[in-house]
Amino acid sequence: GQQLNQSPQSMFIQEGEDVSMNCTSSSIFNTWLWYKQEPGEGPVLLIALYKAGELTSNGRLTAQFGITRKDSFLNISASIPSDVGIYFCAGRFSGSARQLTFGSGTQLTVLP
Amino acid sequence: IAGITQAPTSQILAAGRRMTLRCTQDMRHNAMYWYRQDLGLGLRLIHYSNTAGTTGKGEVPDGYSVSRANTDDFPLTLASAVPSQTSVYFCASSARGGQTEAFFGQGTRLTVV
Numbered sequence: 436g437q438q439l440n441q442s443p444q445s446m447f448i449q450e451g452e453d454v455s456m457n458c459t460s461s462s463i464f465n466t467w468l469w470y471k472q473e474p475g476e477g478p479v480l481l482i483a484l485y486k487a488g489e490l491t492s493n494g495r496l497t498a499q500f501g502i503t504r505k506d507s508f509l510n511i512s513a514s515i516p517s518d519v520g521i522y523f524c525a526g527r528f529s530g531s532a533r534q535l536t537f538g539s540g541t542q543l544t545v546l547p
Numbered sequence: 548i549a550g551i552t553q554a555p556t557s558q559i560l561a562a563g564r565r566m567t568l569r570c571t572q573d574m575r576h577n578a579m580y581w582y583r584q585d586l587g588l589g590l591r592l593i594h595y596s597n598t599a600g601t602t603g604k605g606e607v608p609d610g611y612s613v614s615r616a617n618t619d620d621f622p623l624t625l626a627s628a629v630p631s632q633t634s635v636y637f638c639a640s641s642a643r644g645g646q647t648e649a650f651f652g653q654g655t656r657l658t659v660v
Contacts, residue, residue, distance in 0.1 A: 477637050477651030537589035
C-alpha cells in the first residue's frame, strides 16, 4: 500500500518556539490534510490542502502542499501549552478509491 | 450536539467472542469509515462506505465486517475476536466519499484477552 513518512516522531520544545513537521510519500498525492489528536479524543482536522504549492494558514498554523505533490509540511508558530498532542498528516493519492492514508504521527510536547 | 457517537467507549473482550462496535452520525453525511489506531502506526482504514447500501475494504479488513443499512449507522463487527485486534477504533464520516474526513468519533478502546 501507499506509505507516508512523517517526521519527527516526537518533539520537545519550549513555549514560544516555532515548530515544523513534515510528511513525504512514495506516490503523488492530490490531497494533503493535517489533523491533531488529544488524549482520549478523535483526530480533529486542522488544515486541508488540495493544490500543489498551496499554502494555507489557520491561526498560528501554516501548512503547504509540496510542488512535487509528494510532501507537505506543518508549521506552528509561537507554541503554547495547548498545542500539546499528536499531529497526523494524511493524504489521498491519485488512483486510490479516494481513501486517506495516514502518517504515524508527531507527538508534540510544549515545555513551560 | 451534532457529530459522531461511538459505543461502547471501551470494552474488554474474550478471544473468540463476537463483538459489534456501533457508530452513529447525525450530520447526514454520505460517507463513513472505520479506522484502527495502533501505537506507531497511525490510523489504518478497515472498511468504508461511500453511501448507504455500499461498503468497501480498506487497508486492513481481515477479521472485520461492516454494514450500511441506512445513512446514519455504520456498525463494525468482529466475528471472532483475536488479541491482535486489540486497538483503538475510530469511526469517521464525510459529506461525500473521497472528501475530507472532517469528523471523527471519540473512539472505542478494545482489549481482546
